[in-house]
Amino acid sequence: EAQVTQNPRYLITVTGKKLTVTCSQNMNHEYMSWYRQDPGLGLRQIYYSMNVEVTDKGDVPEGYKVSRKEKRNFPLILESPSPNQTSLYFCASSFGLRGDWDTQYFGPGTRLTVL
Amino acid sequence: DQQVKQNSPSLSVQEGRISILNCDYTNSMFDYFLWYKKYPAEGPTFLISISSIKDKNEDGRFTVFLNKSAKHLSLHIVPSQPGDSAVYFCAAMRKNFGNEKLTFGTGTRLTIIP
Numbered sequence: 420e421a422q423v424t425q426n427p428r429y430l431i432t433v434t435g436k437k438l439t440v441t442c443s444q445n446m447n448h449e450y451m452s453w454y455r456q457d458p459g460l461g462l463r464q465i466y467y468s469m470n471v472e473v474t475d476k477g478d479v480p481e482g483y484k485v486s487r488k489e490k491r492n493f494p495l496i497l498e499s500p501s502p503n504q505t506s507l508y509f510c511a512s513s514f515g516l517r518g519d520w521d522t523q524y525f526g527p528g529t530r531l532t533v534l
Numbered sequence: 535d536q537q538v539k540q541n542s543p544s545l546s547v548q549e550g551r552i553s554i555l556n557c558d559y560t561n562s563m564f565d566y567f568l569w570y571k572k573y574p575a576e577g578p579t580f581l582i583s584i585s586s587i588k589d590k591n592e593d594g595r596f597t598v599f600l601n602k603s604a605k606h607l608s609l610h611i612v613p614s615q616p617g618d619s620a621v622y623f624c625a626a627m628r629k630n631f632g633n634e635k636l637t638f639g640t641g642t643r644l645t646i647i648p
Contacts, residue, residue: 526577
């Protein structure tokens with residue numbers, strides 16, 4: 420089954436404690452992306468990756484890091500989480516390089532709370 | 535600066551009637567537009583898209599209209615069904631510029647009343 424998986428689905432942590440949210444896709448997609456969803460602000464892109472070892476900033480990259488060492492994985496790293504990073508996070512993937520945007524798949528989301 | 539706006543946070547429609555969801559954008563460089571549907575506790579799923587070279591695209595009960603001069607697009611659902619109750623996001627990108635960034639609107643919560 421084609422899917423994007425994220426772990427963990429729920430996480431409560433404290434300010435400053437480094438954390439990683441994993442994202443994995445099984446569709447051999449080149450393009451992967453991270454979004455956060457906040458009330459009244461919709462979905463905002465954090466980082467995206469066009470392929471292995473190619474990453475670029477989205478609209479709200481501050482406080483986040485990503486890496487793309489393998490095609491299937493695109494972890495989101497919060498080196499020093501702060502309360503304003505409390506949000507619902509989505510990972511997505513698609514054949515972006517082929518312009519195949521109509522097949523962008525989203526993961527189920529990770530709800531993060533930073534105390 | 536919200537480049538893609540959905541000014542109606544919520545909309546209620548009687549089952550069987552037409553649902554019309556609206557979306558406005560400010561960036562005239564956007565040339566590809568998409569609608570996503572999101573149920574609670576799930577990620578968004580792609581619904582329908584339209585290129586700026588068209589003014590209408592239809593897929594079953596879903597039709598998207600694009601008015602480039604007004605920088606406005608709308609999603610029509612006819613007839614509306616209870617399973618259509620969800621949050622709908624419009625999104626835009628500069629596809630022909632090789633820019634793979636999607637900019638989303640704030641979403642509209644559609645409730646279909648049985």
